Amino acid sequence: IAHKIKHELDTTVKSFVRRSTDKYGLAMQDYLKSLHKKSQSVSKKYKITSKRKGPLVKLVNYESEVSAMDKVIAAIIYESQRISYDEILAKVKKLSNSVKSKIILDFVKLRTNRRQRPPRAFEMTDYTFDIIGNFGMFRDLHRHRVLTMQRQLLTTDHGYNTPKEIVELGIQSEYDSCMKNTKRVFELMRTKMPEQSQYVVNFAYNYPFFMKMNLREAVHLIELRTIPQGHIDYRQVAQKMFLEIHKKQPTLSKIIKFVDLKSYELERFEAEKRIEEKRKHSK
Incomplete structure (x- = not known):
């Protein structure tokens, strides 16, 4: 199929696809095959036989709130200072926890809506979530790109929703x-x-994947995916992600200011109705 697609594309947009079969394209194909083969061999060598059922949202990797705040605050200060990051970090570590909390909360107050992203300093700490949810939900979360995502093959091993x-x-x-x-x-x-x-x-079968993201991206993803118009499946996953972060980092998590933890029955339906009305009027 791929060769047939390439042949058809060559007749219309050859300049866009010609590099797929030049020396670098062929070398890349060999490299990707080698990567896949090596990953498979490592996986088979250290195979762990355990079947998990979904749904699941588990925070499996994070750092202490004190360490995370130190790095975020040091990055905030770094932008306006003329000394090295490690010097700033050493000074920040000597601040009291109450002073650190006040600095974070001052930045929380500045946000008046979810479109006002936190500064890049909040990218200095990150989280890894192990998730099992239905494949349809995964396809929505898969659209987020400013993060690391690893996925397994889609199977029927983890039950269905x-x-x-x-x-x-x-x-x-x-x-x-x-x-x-x-x-x-x-x-x-x-x-x-x-x-x-x-x-x-x-698509209702559960699918395992993990997502690693920094706090700034977590703000964007969680606030966007918990809006009332969102699908209930990814709303619940995003809500659980927030609660997991809040449990480990109660002060820093306040920057996720516009998370919506409420449950809605008809909001998605009303959103679909509005879209349909717009379609009718546009004809």
């Missing part, structure tokens, strides 16, 4: 039957075609 609307409509048996059929077909394919078999997996 059943929306409450399915239960309320009285069609859970049909839904479960569909999901079981997906699993049956997937199991027939996975041994010989582990990558291709992903295409038969329903």
